[in-house]
Amino acid sequence: MKKRKALALLSGGLDSTLAVKMMLEMGIEVEALNFTSPFCTCTGKNAGCKSEAVRVAQEFDIPIKVVHKGLDYLEIVRNPRHGYGKGINPCVDCRIYLLAKAREYMSECGADFVITGEVLGQRPMSQRRDTLRVIERESGLEGLLLRPLSARHFEPTIPEREGWVDREKLLAIKGRSRKDQFHLAEELDVKNYPCPAGGCLLTETSFVPKVKDVFDHSDELNLRDFRMLKIGRHFRIGERTKAIIGRDENDNRLLEAAMQPGEAAITWLDGNTPLGVVMGIQDEACLELAMRLLLRYTKAESGAECRLKVRCNGTETVRNVINDITEEAVVRYRID
Incomplete structure (x- = not known):
């Protein structure tokens, strides 16, 4: 047979x-x-x-x-x-x-x-x-x-x-x-199998807004946008602009490695800082909003003028931004 x-x-x-x-x-x-x-x-x-x-x-x-x-x-x-x-x-x-x-x-x-x-x-x-x-x-x-x-x-x-x-x-x-x-x-002498854990993020209700946000604000779908959803905190700061802020050093490394040309990296110069990445269409208003959001996750003094470094396409600039964003504003822009 x-x-x-x-x-x-x-x-x-x-x-x-x-x-x-x-x-x-x-x-x-x-x-x-x-x-x-x-x-x-x-x-x-x-x-x-x-x-x-x-x-x-x-x-x-x-x-x-x-x-x-x-x-x-x-x-x-x-x-x-x-x-x-x-x-x-x-x-x-x-x-x-x-x-x-x-x-x-x-x-x-x-x-x-x-x-x-x-x-x-x-x-x-x-x-x-x-x-x-x-x-x-x-x-x-x-x-x-x-x-x-x-x-x-x-x-x-x-x-x-x-x-x-x-x-x-x-x-x-x-x-x-x-x-x-x-x-x-x-x-059957099957050993070293993984524990029955993990699975698909699409089943997690907390993940739903992030996926819907990409669908709602993308001219064309690409896999990279969805892979990025697993990294950091996500903020919708413009119709075609998003900011992602790392939660920890591992997020910072992943964001740094995933950056593409035309995207901006922002960090606070005067203390420990998460990495922020601005994706999509960038204008001055969106970039400043991203910097203010990033300061919310540092130990910068409230109301203080802070120096932030912006890297984009191989150039670096330093900008002064007031740490004045409110918690209500953070909630409004955050995707969750």
Whole structure:
């Protein structure tokens, strides 16, 4: 019998790792597909979803392709056909997007079917029985999408009916408890998996205003604007102008590294200071407002005239600004 191949959506988390391991134990060839997003909560140097997925792929000795969600994904976030969850998270549309990309890649990599680590009832929006059927249908994977951890809750797929995989070895895990997965990890000798934490910033209600602000004030969408949302405090100071002020030294370093030509960096010269970056259209009024906002996060004396350094396109200037912004004004301009 011809050896069959599965294309796995591999996040690097426990569920998708177990799904891959189960297929390998059945003698199925596996290739992994990992998607990165500007909204992933993974943080830390050399850490995050991508590196976890790559680590798992290396450990299991399977090939992996990393795909970056692009502008087409941002359009889905802006106008999801199936709506949002509690935040601005288009979970159903996102799964359809990922699986449709997987379907397109199947012929390229020679896969016979697709597997995921989805568990029935684990996620309130995208893993209900009805939405799982919608996702399967609209991604074009009807009959070819196998969910090994919950497969016995569903009708047999083509891989099961054709005998490519043994349905008796598939599982019937259901719900939000992770107890069954932890037990299975012990059975399959799966170790060093990440804790079930993190996820997507789009599910966090506090993140919603930042995303909506970019949609509302952008002539053209770009991924960089959304990646920047994870750094610092954000202020809308003009229709096409934003100021970002670092919260700590790590933010300062990230802002410095992310600056682009035409953007201005501002710092207070007479004491410890966060870094402020002014993005977009700059005029004198916006630049002065950004400097006053920055002083709010220093130890500059209220009402004092302060010296600030402004760097832009390789030139530096020093400006004197009064530290007089009110808390009401800070709240008015801050995006949260």
